[in-house]
Amino acid sequence: MKTRARSETSRGEPIPSGATVLEVAAVAGVSPSTVSRILNGTARVSEEKRQAVERAIEELNFKPNLLAQSLKRGNSMTVGVLTQAVDSPFFNESLKGIEDGLAGTGYAPLIVSGHWNAKEEAERVGLLMARRVDGIIILTGHMTDEDIILFSHHVPIVATGHVFEAAERASAIRLNNEMGGYMATHHLLELGHRTIAHIAGIADHPDAVERLAGYRRALDEAGIPFDPDLVVQGDFRESGGVVGIAQLLERSRLFTAIFAANDQTAYGARLALYRKGIRVPEDVSLIGFDDLPASVYTTPPLTTVRQPVYEIGRMAARVLLDLIAGRPGSLQLPQLELVIRETTMRLR
Numbered sequence: 001m002k003t004r005a006r007s008e009t010s011r012g013e014p015i016p017s018g019a020t021v022l023e024v025a026a027v028a029g030v031s032p033s034t035v036s037r038i039l040n041g042t043a044r045v046s047e048e049k050r051q052a053v054e055r056a057i058e059e060l061n062f063k064p065n066l067l068a069q070s071l072k073r074g075n076s077m078t079v080g081v082l083t084q085a086v087d088s089p090f091f092n093e094s095l096k097g098i099e100d101g102l103a104g105t106g107y108a109p110l111i112v113s114g115h116w117n118a119k120e121e122a123e124r125v126g127l128l129m130a131r132r133v134d135g136i137i138i139l140t141g142h143m144t145d146e147d148i149i150l151f152s153h154h155v156p157i158v159a160t161g162h163v164f165e166a167a168e169r170a171s172a173i174r175l176n177n178e179m180g181g182y183m184a185t186h187h188l189l190e191l192g193h194r195t196i197a198h199i200a201g202i203a204d205h206p207d208a209v210e211r212l213a214g215y216r217r218a219l220d221e222a223g224i225p226f227d228p229d230l231v232v233q234g235d236f237r238e239s240g241g242v243v244g245i246a247q248l249l250e251r252s253r254l255f256t257a258i259f260a261a262n263d264q265t266a267y268g269a270r271l272a273l274y275r276k277g278i279r280v281p282e283d284v285s286l287i288g289f290d291d292l293p294a295s296v297y298t299t300p301p302l303t304t305v306r307q308p309v310y311e312i313g314r315m316a317a318r319v320l321l322d323l324i325a326g327r328p329g330s331l332q333l334p335q336l337e338l339v340i341r342e343t344t345m346r347l348r
Contacts, residue, residue, distance in 0.1 A: 019060035027056035079320060080128030080136040080155075081111045082121060089292050090236075090264070090309060094139050094160070097313025105321060107134070116202065118142040125151050135320045138162075139313075140207070145172075156323035158316045161207060171319050173312055173331065177207045180305045180336045181214025184259045184287045187303070187338055189222050192347035193257040193285060199234040199244035199269060201261035208236070211261055211289060229253045234265045241268025249276065256284060256347055263288035263295050263304055270298060270343070285344040291337075300342035308334040 021039075025032040030049055038045065038053050056062070081098055083091045098109055110133060114121035121143045128136055133155065138148060140161035148159050152170035162172040188196050198215050201208025216226050232247040234240030241260060245268075248255065260266035266288030273280055280286050280300065288295065291306035311334050319331060 019062045021062075023060055024053065024056045024062050027059060028052040075134045075324075076132045077106050077108065078110050078131070078133045079107050079317070080125070080131070080133035081109045082124050082128070082136065082138045082141065083111060083113050084116050084139060084141055086111070086113050088264075089294060090262070090290055091139055093292065093309040094313035094316075097310040097315075098137060098317045100310075101314040101317025102321075107321070114141050114143075116142060116205075118144070118147075122147060129155055135324045137313075137316045137320055139316075140205075142205075156320060158320045158323065160312055160316060169323055171323060171331065173316055173319070173333065175307060175312075175333060175336060177210035178214040178217070180289055180307065181211035181259070182218045183214070183336065183338050184211075184289060184305050185215045185218035186221075187340070188257040188259065188285060188287060188344065189218060189224075191257075191285065191344060194222075194224055194347075195227075195230065195253075195255045196257045196259060197230040197232070197248050197253075197255040199232055199241055199248075199258065199260045199265050201234055201236045201265070203233055205236075208261055215259055227253070230255055234261055236262050236264060238264050238268035238271070241265040241270075242272045243268075245269050245272035245276070257344070258284060258286050260286065260288045263290040263292045263302060266302055266304070266343075267294070267298065270302075281343050281345040285347075287344055291339050295339075295341075298343075303341045303344040304339050306337040306339045 021032050021035050025035045028035065029052060034045060034049065035053055038050060079102060081095065083095065085091055095111065102109060110128065110131060112124040112128060114124050121141045125136060135156040138157060138159040145162055145164040148157055148162065149164060149167045149170055151157055152167055156169045158171045158173065160173045163174050164170065164172050185196060198212065200212050219226055229251050230253055232244045234244045241264070244265065258269055260269050266286055270280055270286060273284060278284055286302070288302050288304040289307065290309060291304045295302040295304055322328065
């Protein structure tokens with residue numbers, strides 16, 4: 001009887017080479033068809049049998065032929081991901097979450113960028129569909145809800161930063177950015193600040209619009225009139241924070257605190273203030289939005305509103321897998337959280 005050729009690890013341990021479904025079935029004590037059904041997710045078997053197959057797969061170092069499986073099922077085992085900027089630390093956190101959400105499922109992400117352009121975003125979605133992806137995750141952007149729902153007639157879609165209902169093959173994940181803007185501004189008000197500047201995000205982006213609305217609501221509740229001279233336009237990038245500070249200083253309007261539309265904007269603002277000899281937080285308090293990993297390491301560490309970016313990416317992947325399988329996607333949105341560090345202090 002012939003035995004399968006085996007290679008060895010550096011420690012001399014044998015590693016099965018090219019194990020088959022028949023061998024997995026023999027070791028697990030089940031039929032080959034049961035192994036196949038477990039692999040493609042269609043088996044209705046006892047937990048004992050499932051665990052036996054999983055142990056046999058691990059013992060034999062079995063690698064299923066994903067291409068053959070996908071051809072049988074008529075799918076590609078790929079998920080399209082439309083991001084906006086592949087160099088963004090914000091979107092990188094989302095992509096990490098998506099990658100971890102897909103881990104162990106056999107699905108692999110195919111990533112494209114829309115560059116904050118609705119036409120380009122639609123073209124990229126069309127490209128992903130042409131590659132026959134099984135589903136698409138859209139990370140914010142400018143494409144309309146109506147267009148996303150139209151695309152979902154052809155492929156399941158999960159979109160972050162959007163709100164739509166009654167879409168059979170589409171699901172939206174959107175946090176309360178207005179509340180986040182309110183939380184940031186309210187924190188500064190509680191510290192005694194009354195002249196609070198705001199460096200906004202992209203002018204027509206819903207997240208930026210809502211955060212500005214939260215800023216205005218907090219001022220209104222405190223009885224402080226809205227001053228348009230204390231608001232400058234940014235672009236969610238560090239450079240926008242640098243330019244925003246220059247514009248605020250040119251207007252010669254006194255301010256004791258700044259709410260930046262996101263952490264990247266706050267990083268740029270911090271640099272611009274430093275270059276002008278303005279201390280944070282002794283002269284000006286500064287708060288951001290997102291709580292990116294780098295915000296712990298700024299000098300001083302940045303106070304911010306934590307948006308669970310990684311968790312949203314992971315959730316998007318899991319919801320999309322449900323939609324692909326024909327199940328309704330279950331959503332339980334995490335909450336925003338104020339993270340107080342060292343860039344804010346009580347007004348002297």
